[in-house]
Amino acid sequence: MENPLTPEVLADPVALTRALVDIESVSLNEKAIADCVEQVLRGLPHLITHRHGNTVMARTDLGRDQRVVLAGHLDTVPLNNNFPSTLRGDLMYGCGTSDMKSGVAYALHLAVTLPQPRYDVTYLFYEAEEIESKYNGLFLVSEAHPEWLAADFAVLLEPTYGLVEAGCQGTMRAVVATTGVRAHSARSWHGVNAIHGAGEVLRRLQAYEARRVTLDGCEYREGMNAVRIHGGVAGNVIPDRCEIEVNYRFAPDRTPAEAEAHLREVFAGFDLAVTDVAAGAAPGLDAAPAKEFLAA
Amino acid sequence: MENPLTPEVLADPVALTRALVDIESVSLNEKAIADCVEQVLRGLPHLITHRHGNTVMARTDLGRDQRVVLAGHLDTVPLNNNFPSTLRGDLMYGCGTSDMKSGVAYALHLAVTLPQPRYDVTYLFYEAEEIESKYNGLFLVSEAHPEWLAADFAVLLEPTYGLVEAGCQGTMRAVVATTGVRAHSARSWHGVNAIHGAGEVLRRLQAYEARRVTLDGCEYREGMNAVRIHGGVAGNVIPDRCEIEVNYRFAPDRTPAEAEAHLREVFAGFDLAVTDVAAGAAPGLDAAPAKEFLAA
Structure with a gap:
């Protein structure tokens, strides 16, 4: 498959959201989307990129005092006659548009366009958030590479209608x-x-x-x-x-x-x-x- | 298939029960057993035999004052590692042994061995008792051939541990x-x-x-x-x-x-x-x- 995450698409968070939605990635089927994301990140000289299963981690190493994690899951709930995406007026419809390929798109856009962030940044694009926790990419990384998660602050870009929801139940x-x-x-x-x-x-x-x-x-x-x-x-x-x-x-x-x-x-x-x-x-x-x- | 209901088997209600159990007839799959039963009954000159779907009816016509129905269903519930039958000591195990191929065996044994019953007798071997009533052979016969059911008394040979259970809820x-x-x-x-x-x-x-x-x-x-x-x-x-x-x-x-x-x-x-x-x-x-x- 040709990678749809072209430089032009990566420069536009809306186009990027749609391109990500149109790579089917129902939980446990994240290989294709992880491949595309990994290929983009490995092409960026300001990032160190690793992969574990279908979870991709990329980080800056600029020697800043503090480190921030930006994280988003690549998987979606099962399709429901909503693939690929459609547009109605200004609105985009499709499986995962809100939860959470729009969040993934913002993180990926920043990873590509922000080579000198104010804090060191760790980007985490992970698999299998929507199902049992034993498959969850963050859980698997916490077992295999806990150092990938070390940070002073983390933002999970789940949809919240713009509100900050601190911590997690x-x-x-x-x-x-x-x-x-x-x-x-x-x-x-x-x-x-x-x-x-x-x-x-x-x-x-x-x-x-x-x-x-x-x-x-x-x-x-x-x-x-x-x-x-x-x-x-x-x-x-x-x-x-x-x-x-x-x-x-x-x-x-x-x-x-x-x-x-x-x-x-x-x-x-x-x-x-x-x-x-x-x-x-x-x-x-x-x-x-x-x-x-x-x-x- | 050669008909396992041979004259020797028909003469012995226990052997007959076992032979009937060993013709698989889970609800909606009664064709084979109905074929065997119909073939036996059509060979008896003292009976008038008809078939509707996988329900077989045979009756004497001796001009008696009263008529008795003997009825039994040919189908069983789904198999559950109990096919074909097995013997342990005196006991026979298998799908439908009790409900109700033993009853069917008795009715069929009587149909074969009793050419001059005291009352006229109608034998009914019917399909699909164990599932929704719309498939039930008695129901289908009541719609298509209600005259087959005319009688003064009817015995359904369901297992009751030898008790008479009158009427039906x-x-x-x-x-x-x-x-x-x-x-x-x-x-x-x-x-x-x-x-x-x-x-x-x-x-x-x-x-x-x-x-x-x-x-x-x-x-x-x-x-x-x-x-x-x-x-x-x-x-x-x-x-x-x-x-x-x-x-x-x-x-x-x-x-x-x-x-x-x-x-x-x-x-x-x-x-x-x-x-x-x-x-x-x-x-x-x-x-x-x-x-x-x-x-x-």
Whole structure:
């Protein structure tokens, strides 16, 4: 494939956003877009460029006192009749236009056009943000090359309608299961219905009052939600198992262990298995580049 | 295929059961077994034999005062590592051994060995009992050839551990749906969780006290159960739809319309769509052959 990220496109963040959108990169299929981005970055003499899987890292090494990370994920959620991109008037539509190829485009535009930034800059274009954390490029880099992440301040260019959202909530997924006894539905009194038993799990979720906490001047609103439910064997069988997948978003003052303990407290009496977790991140707004960024 | 239902096999109900089990006939795949059964019946000069789809009907026409139907379905539920059959000691294992090829074997054995029954007899070997009622051979025959079903008494040879179960409950399936508003689970307060909303549906099911009613001396226990539940979009999305499939088994003193009205009353305030229904059947124990059958 010829690289669509030509010098002309790289000079124009809007054209660059569209070109990035038009390289299909649903999670776990980021090779093509990572190849294009890597090729661009390796051509820039002011950057040192490395790759890990489908994550590309490029950094300046100008000896500045402080270092800033600009990061964006290359992957998108699954396509939904929105590929390639289209224009309607001034607006661009397409898979990943907002989340987050526009952010990736800005970082890549700066990487190309800003050879002498005021702080040293590390650019990170990473894979698999939209799926389970074990695939996440930032997680994989943190294991394999933690030094790539060293910085005084980091900006993740996720879409926020222009607001600064400091820090990051943690996320945990767990499966809460209810069990019963199978029976023919014509003799339902011989069985125990696991789906009916799930009613209490949903009642607790509906009654749950999510905590709000203010850290470093930023309010975090937690959330606990059923994101999937599944149960049933056949149209004439009393089901013996029902699973509710719960997603808990927790403020960064809780560790993953504390988050799990809280989940287990909420669902006391039920089987619960944690299936996915990513820790939160404190806002860190006291760093000099952060203060300057907020003042701007 | 050579017909495994040889005269020797037909003379022995146990061998016949096993031979029938070993002709795979999961619902909608009854052609092979219906072919074998039809071939046997057409070879008997004391029977008049017809076929409709994969349902085979054979009857005596001896001019008796009363007529009895013996009926059994040819299909089974899906295989589950239980095909072909196996023996362990005295016991036969295999898909459909109990429900209901043993019953089919007895009816077929009688059809072959009883040329002069006391009442005229109609044998019905029918397709697709284990799935939605629109495929059911008895239903299809009732539409196309209702005269095949005319009788004073009918015995369906379903497994009941030797008990007589008179009449038949009706069955209705309906999908109760809850709706909400999608949002990212990190901003759950922007959405409305349809799975949480399903909690109230499950609460009503759990609190439901099923009616018991005595008809013609027989007690019918109704039942209302969730048999399937499904909801969710992705691990990080507040779901906007959850569907609960409910199976209502209703005593034969309710019509399907009354059963539906009752379902709608139980789930007042929720979207409900009936997806499947089969009416009940009154016991009819006052017919002479019925009295004799019960006395035996």
